[in-house]
Amino acid sequence: MIKTLLKKQIYEMFAFFYQSGKSGKRRSKLVLAGYVLLMTYLAAVMLLMFFQAANALCSPMTEAGLTWLYFALMGIIATALGVVGSIFFVHSGLYQAKDNELLLSMPIIPSQILFVRMAGLYGIVWGTEALVMIPAFIVYWMEGNRRISCVIAETLILFIFPLLALAISCILGWLIGMLSAHIGVRGKSFLSTALALIFLVGFYSFFMKAYSYLQLILVKKEALGGIMKYALYPLYQMGLGAAGSIPAFLRFVLIVLACFGTIYLLIGKSFVKILTSRQGNAKLQYKEKKLTVSTKSVTLLKKEFRRFTGSSTYMLNCGLGTVMLLFVTGFVLFKGAWLRELVMQIFGKESGMGMAFCCLMLCIMVTMNMTTAPSVSMEGKNLWIVQSMPVLAWDVLKAKLMLHLLITVIPAVPAAVCLMTVLESGLVAGVLVTGVILLFILLTASMGLALNLKFPNLDWANETVAVKQGIGMGLAMFGSWAVLMILSGIYYAAGRYFSTELYLICVIIIFAVADAWLVRWLKGRGAEILETL
């Protein structure tokens, strides 16, 4: 039974690979190969990134006699990544899977259902943590530490360690589930978004200061090492175990199994009860009041806005840029002088390089907003509504573009204006930078929409699939970065031959042409595609 259920779970997890989200049919070998290539590329980029991080940490740590701390630090990164990657799947994966009721109605022991669901979650956490831990072990081996006992312990750690992150994810996911049961749909979305943002801010703050923490650890290694041995006891044992200590490895295994086992038992106790009892929210009483009348364009925009704010997954994955741009504005307002000093120190007083760099940073933040990239997929089974209504397909697409523009332009303009004012770039340069950013926002919006029309996924049961696993989303994001990389590369290589202002004018022309072409494509071919999806 478990084998059959596991096969179903694995097929469900990888269905987007084999099955077309548009037609539900099996993908062609060529498309499948394309998907595999893209995923391999993404995994390779991540592996390389963590390989570099491990490379920077390993030597100083091992030389300082703190090998355990090297593994512990990599373990912290892996755990954080594993928790971030799985926390939002916990509640939906365990309790809201659409086949829960079907499985419960079959002669299957509920604990087997839970086991299979947990196995699916374990797969997600393992896949995420492996991106960190595999490079960590490889770097350690490259340093000449290739004792067979170490390699065996590390291989086992690779499979046992994710249970710790899974236990943490289960606790947090359960808490989110408990909290969200008492608030409405929109409140739930905002709560999930806020929690995830707090988590991400903490995660990135740690990363920003990682180097200074490392310096601190190296300087005060004995004192801090002593404290951290207790504070990070499971990771301390894991680190010692990975470095070859068998008793430490056994202690680590015991701790992880105890943690995970306790959580598993607790969830197991309430699993069927939660599945078979619907708590529900208090019924809202309808009070008739005057209805607002809007034009078609406004009502379609409102619809997009409601969809966006009604989903924490959508907001978190496609609207982070808004938060970052607002943060930049606030930061520049309070720390403007310091920032100006820093930019002048790095790029010199007269150079336009500082201005170009700030423009690039704002553009990178703009790429964190990608609402259009999954917006067609998000229609899912609701697509018939706009298709059967007397509304132009272009109007539907325009509303999707407008949402993207509104939530990005509104925070981007003050961020650009504040930044350029602080840098004293002058009116012309300020206008040019703002122009580049605005046209780049339109470029990312229309590129995301065009890619989603080309690669839609309408057959999803969980919106996470539409948002996170869409090929259009990945292509739009990497495509935007590629555009920025190419333009920055050209400026870096040949910037000394022309003024920054002239270069910005050229970029404006390029973006304007690309925008015009993309919008024209969306109005024509894009609208046709939407009508026939």
Next chain:
Amino acid sequence: MLKIEHYTKSYGNKKAVDDLSLHILPGEIYGFIGHNGAGKTTTIKACCGILQFDSGEIYVDGISIRENPLACKKRLAYIPDNPDLYDFMTGIQYLNFVADIFGIGAVDRQTKIHQYADAFDLTADLAQPVSAYSHGMKQKLAIISALIHDPKLIIMDEPFVGLDPKASYLLKETMRDICKGGGAIFFSTHVLDVAERLCDKVAIIRGGKLIKSGTMEEVKGDMSLESVFLELEERHD
């Protein structure tokens, strides 16, 4: 009101509907019957302008759906077999959205929503998110949204599935009222008793081909519609 001429639709090499012609006049309730996979939904979706087709023509109120889909869609309302509505909206938000799209005035929409929501016992639930609705409630909401803009033609795919007896009765009455007012109804159903009692005309489709159509009397004669349907199915096996 709805004229289907030599409509053909293929999926790959397989013809889902082959050379289908039907004519639904104003004031008629037209039933569309066939086994699962016969081509009913494929035909219905093409009539609503949400599915392209290979050949033939479909006219709504004399306007070609291929050439002027928007004008056709203004005149018709579509209720699918599985009403997947916007889960992120409340019932009232969805109805207001539909009213906005069809350009219904403030007073008119208020009156219509009040009238139909009361009739279908959905008023108390209009503030709830659609995600909290049962299948039947979603079906009712889809029906109300179809009625509030006074369409000349209503196209429905299995409209009685999931409806409670009262709502089912009310829908039948509303269908008759619309036809009395000069509108037309084209709907598919597997409930042959309902079709027999409700429809003026009926068409039976099998394997994408029209095998019989006409007034109810022409199609069934002295037999029941169920007997005729089963006999035709056997004959074509």
